[in-house]
Amino acid sequence: ERRTGRSPGYYQANEHLRDSAPDLDRAASGGQGGRDFADACLVMIDNQQVSLDCDRAPVVVYGSQDGRWRERSFALADKSLGVTASLLRAKTYRALTDFDNHLDDIRRDWSNSEINEEIARCL
Template sequence: IDSWCKENSYVIAGYYQANERVKDASPNQVAEKVASRIAEGFNDTALIMVDNTKFTVECVEPAIHVYELHENKWRCKDPHVDFCEDWTEAQRIAASLLDSKSYETLVDFDNHLDDIRNDWTNPEINKAVLHLC
């Protein structure tokens, strides 16, 4: 992943996780450890936890909690502070991707490890996002 990021001028800036239990949106030890490791190379690392209770097709409100590293502890950012430059635009794009069922072709790195033919860079979804912008 590091090599691919360097070759394509990307930075690993954070880690996201969706817990198995719908009502659990708190980072576990694995999430904190992975995010802390990323923070060793990138000062503004974000740990993003999916809040499945807020996940809707309409994308009325952000379905994530953003954590930042503060004094070696992961703290949830104030949800009333905007962490998205253009929430309306993000909402529109997310709703469109959900409507087109892009999630059915989404490949995360675990999928790639199960079958290396699965492209974890998700070029088709990235093209769709760029097209929607």
């Protein structure tokens, strides 16, 4: 939520490339998104499904229900997979900054405005 600086979600990066499972208990308690925001979601990348072709979305989406995370169905905008394929081919992910990177060097833009502008141009 931009006005308060609070983000109704949970970030998790698994140690192993083949591990795409979220720690749902940790997300429910430590992430708080499941408890405090009815519309919170958790999106996990399924690394084994990522490809330059992007013929299907390599993600699993979880939504908050009764303070717990439950897998949810989702729909992508028409151009999403094409834009994703274009960004992967351009290796745009190398410029991606998460909030931990920003804390290490506050000059880094954790909102990734340049990448967001590139996505907007592709749409």
